[in-house]
Amino acid sequence: MSVPPSKRILIRRGRVVDPAGRHEEIADLLVEDGRIREIGRISKPQKGQDIEEIDAGGLLVAPGLVDMHVHLREPGNEEKETITSGSAAAVAGGVTTVAAMPNTAPPVDNVASAEYVILQGARAGKANILPIGAVTKGRAGVELAELGRLAQVGAVAFSDDGAPVASAEVMRRALTYVKMFGKPVIDHCEDKDLFGEGVMHEGAVSTRLGLPGIPAVAEEITVERNLALAEATGGHIHIAHVSTAKAVDAIRRAKARAVRVTAEVTPHHLALTDESVSGYDPVFKMNPPLRPRSDVEALIVGLADGAIDCVASDHAPHTREEKEQEFNRAPFGVIGMETMLGVVWTTLGKTRRMDWPTVLARLSAAPARILNLSSKGKIEPGADADIVLIDPKKEWTVDPATFLSKSRNCPFAGWKLTAKAVVTIVGGDIKLREA
Amino acid sequence: MSPAKKKNAWTRRHLLGLEDLSADEITLVLDTAASLAEVGSRTVKKVPALRGQTIANLFFESSTRTANSFALAAKRLSADVLTVNVSTLSTSKGESLRDTARNIEAMGVDCLVVRHAIAGAPHLLARCLDCSVVNAGDGWHEHPTQGLLDIFTIRQARGRVEGLTVAIVGDIAHSRVARSNLWGLTKLGARVVVVGPSTLIPPWVRDFGAEISNDLDGILPRCDVVNLLRIQAERQAKNLFPSIREYAQFFGMNAARASRLKEGCLVMHPGPLNRGVEITPEVADGPHSVILRQVANGLAVRMAVLYLVIRARQIGRKTGSAPEGE
Numbered sequence: 001m002s003v004p005p006s007k008r009i010l011i012r013r014g015r016v017v018d019p020a021g022r023h024e025e026i027a028d029l030l031v032e033d034g035r036i037r038e039i040g041r042i043s044k045p046q047k048g049q050d051i052e053e054i055d056a057g058g059l060l061v062a063p064g065l066v067d068m069h070v071h072l073r074e075p076g077n078e079e080k081e082t083i084t085s086g087s088a089a090a091v092a093g094g095v096t097t098v099a100a101m102p103n104t105a106p107p108v109d110n111v112a113s114a115e116y117v118i119l120q121g122a123r124a125g126k127a128n129i130l131p132i133g134a135v136t137k138g139r140a141g142v143e144l145a146e147l148g149r150l151a152q153v154g155a156v157a158f159s160d161d162g163a164p165v166a167s168a169e170v171m172r173r174a175l176t177y178v179k180m181f182g183k184p185v186i187d188h189c190e191d192k193d194l195f196g197e198g199v200m201h202e203g204a205v206s207t208r209l210g211l212p213g214i215p216a217v218a219e220e221i222t223v224e225r226n227l228a229l230a231e232a233t234g235g236h237i238h239i240a241h242v243s244t245a246k247a248v249d250a251i252r253r254a255k256a257r258a259v260r261v262t263a264e265v266t267p268h269h270l271a272l273t274d275e276s277v278s279g280y281d282p283v284f285k286m287n288p289p290l291r292p293r294s295d296v297e298a299l300i301v302g303l304a305d306g307a308i309d310c311v312a313s314d315h316a317p318h319t320r321e322e323k324e325q326e327f328n329r330a331p332f333g334v335i336g337m338e339t340m341l342g343v344v345w346t347t348l349g350k351t352r353r354m355d356w357p358t359v360l361a362r363l364s365a366a367p368a369r370i371l372n373l374s375s376k377g378k379i380e381p382g383a384d385a386d387i388v389l390i391d392p393k394k395e396w397t398v399d400p401a402t403f404l405s406k407s408r409n410c411p412f413a414g415w416k417l418t419a420k421a422v423v424t425i426v427g428g429d430i431k432l433r434e435a
Numbered sequence: 436m437s438p439a440k441k442k443n444a445w446t447r448r449h450l451l452g453l454e455d456l457s458a459d460e461i462t463l464v465l466d467t468a469a470s471l472a473e474v475g476s477r478t479v480k481k482v483p484a485l486r487g488q489t490i491a492n493l494f495f496e497s498s499t500r501t502a503n504s505f506a507l508a509a510k511r512l513s514a515d516v517l518t519v520n521v522s523t524l525s526t527s528k529g530e531s532l533r534d535t536a537r538n539i540e541a542m543g544v545d546c547l548v549v550r551h552a553i554a555g556a557p558h559l560l561a562r563c564l565d566c567s568v569v570n571a572g573d574g575w576h577e578h579p580t581q582g583l584l585d586i587f588t589i590r591q592a593r594g595r596v597e598g599l600t601v602a603i604v605g606d607i608a609h610s611r612v613a614r615s616n617l618w619g620l621t622k623l624g625a626r627v628v629v630v631g632p633s634t635l636i637p638p639w640v641r642d643f644g645a646e647i648s649n650d651l652d653g654i655l656p657r658c659d660v661v662n663l664l665r666i667q668a669e670r671q672a673k674n675l676f677p678s679i680r681e682y683a684q685f686f687g688m689n690a691a692r693a694s695r696l697k698e699g700c701l702v703m704h705p706g707p708l709n710r711g712v713e714i715t716p717e718v719a720d721g722p723h724s725v726i727l728r729q730v731a732n733g734l735a736v737r738m739a740v741l742y743l744v745i746r747a748r749q750i751g752r753k754t755g756s757a758p759e760g761e
Contacts, residue, residue, distance in 0.1 A: 203639060204639040204642050207608075207637040207639040207640060207642075207643075208454070208614075208639075208643065209554055209555065209576060210554040210573070210574050210575035210576030210577065210611060210614060211554050211555070211574070211575070211576075212575075213637075279558065280554070280555025280558045280559060321531065324531065324533055324559075325531060325532070325533075326532055326551070326553040326555065326556045326559060327553060327554065327555045327556075327559075328553045328554075328574075329553065
């Protein structure tokens with residue numbers, strides 16, 4: 001599926017969507033030397049010129065997706081995913097830029113580990129792989145990691161994801177310190193005491209199933225704390241995988257008073273409810289847990305009105321043997337890069353909750369802005385040639401056996417989705433081209 | 436519907452919980468148990484109904500009553516019984532539940548009776564095994580044969596279930612017995628009141644048709660049955676109630692409270708008893724108590740369940756029709 005790099009690519013007659021500028025037109029697009037050169041009516045190149053033509057009739061030409069919450073598992077858990085397999089999964093899903101979470105073994109809390117992730121990303125040679133640095137050494141929540149040195153070598157954000165920063169004082173210092181580098185602190189909002197031994201959302205379904213519940217307030221109390229700290233320090237807090245109505249509301253109110261906060265939601269929290277857990281299949285076990293319909297509705301409204309900025313997959317690969325255990329023993333997490341576009345469009349676009357420019361803004365322009373990737377997430381002359389061609393009418397059935405990820409823990413197996421990436425271009429090179 | 440017709444209606448290869456069962460199916464089990472109860476009073480306490488069948492008991496949590504009751508029920512039906520010794524189980528060597536169960540099944544087991552600390556473990560096994568699976572208690576989820584034997588005992592003593600008011604008292608949140616009773620009783624038309632400290636009653640049980648009360652004294656005069664759950668001391672450590680003493684004062688069944696019960700009101704307990712905590716000795720051994728009758732009935736109910744699920748699997752195999760799963 002990888003095609004030898006061609007210096008110039010001419011994409012003809014596609015519906016070019018620039019979500020950053022909210023602009024849409026039928027046009028040709030010329031890629032040259034890794035950048036978008038020209039958009040408009042481009043005359044046919046002279047014979048003999050080294051140029052690859054793609055007929056994009058009926059296709060959307062959009063910025064490649066930027067997935068700012070991905071667990072690539074390397075180094076340390078290569079049985080679940082490697083940077084190579086994760087990169088392939090990314091471009092198969094139309095994702096051209098991946099921000100890799102630092103909860104690896106060892107964690108990315110030091111320059112050498114961050115540079116290793118960048119190196120492995122380059123070796124994989126598919127998507128742009130950008131490291132997220134840990135907030136604290138060993139992700140232990142006590143001492144700050146060398147955030148400045150990590151930023152210098154390319155860390156795009158900081159997070160102890162998987163383990164929330166429990167101490168308000170440590171979070172306060174981190175938010176103050178990162179202001180020097182213009183990077184966000186991403187927090188997985190969870191109060192450990194309230195979370196307890198929970199394995200799913202605490203509510204009617206957990207009561208029926210007899211499974212230990214995670215109360216919604218375990219997330220909400222930490223979101224509120226982080227908003228207060230961001231407001232007090234002026235630092236940029238990014239709330240990972242928002243999952244409850246009250247959390248969305250708190251973020252919306254904080255934005256109204258100009259707190260520097262951004263937020264993401266996952267495709268699975270937009271598409272599934274806690275009812276999915278009814279068969280005790282750990283493929284529906286993730287953290288934060290699936291919530292009831294009323295929360296899902298608030299997430300959709302929040303994503304539409306901008307209270308939530310973007311969609312991120314929280315791609316979290318686990319092996320089959322881990323996920324085949326008893327529900328309480330199986331690890332939290334689902335994969336998502338290969339289904340993100342289809343799930344979001346099928347859930348929100350086909351149902352007319354959102355149009356294509358809005359969906360694409362939430363999947364590319366917004367996360368690029370949050371991570372300060374100024375030449376990504378946009379279709380304009382001079383921008384990076386990270387482009388996805390989407391067939392908006394393509395119907396396909398999710399079959400995890402065909403995934404390029406090493407793992408199969410996908411909660412959408414068997415779903416019929418509409419819309420798929422058919423060509424993925426990263427830095428001017430074609431990385432995916434479906435027949 | 437004639438009893439004969441009802442018998443044909445049982446198509447389930449597994450018994451995982453009472454939530455899935457219809458009122459007719461529950462009644463069918465109770466009727467089957469009633470006809471099998473008499474075997475226990477014969478001189479030769481055995482019928483050949485499951486001769487040649489193998490039933491394995493796989494208990495990951497300690498149990499005296501339930502494990503022995505299942506084993507004896509199987510023997511009275513002439514089945515061969517394999518009791519897997521948990522302390523020597525390979526899961527303690529890192530083998531998965533799935534692999535352990537599949538290995539036991541490979542020895543030619545027809546029915547696996549499983550108890551596990553994690554809710555849904557029997558469902559996992561039902562998905563990956565060909566043999567029948569009977570849930571003997573999974574985490575806080577269900578204990579269907581306990582629910583059935585409780586309902587059987589109520590029906591036996593009161594002649595009916597419909598229209599009765601049944602109080603389930605104690606730690607509702609963490610009780611599989613409470614859930615199985617709640618499903619079974621409401622399906623058969625009883626009114627269920629769950630009683631206990633507010634920290635131990637999930638408010639969502641209202642969605643399942645239960646009334647919630649924190650006032651045992653207030654509801655006692657209305658009750659036809661009071662089922663007292665075992666309170667576990669480790670819940671105190673999680674601040675779910677301040678002390679055993681305080682729990683007993685507010686929710687323990689003692690002689691003073693028993694004196695305010697309606698005539699004919701049944702006092703039940705799934706065992707094992709914490710005498711002096713949720714029930715005092717004079718009530719446990721007193722005139723309202725049917726606790727030992729519950730144990731005796733458990734045998735008949737488990738004979739009925741084993742017979743029905745194994746038969747359903749055999750019929751399903753013969754006809755080639757896939758029997759209903761859960």
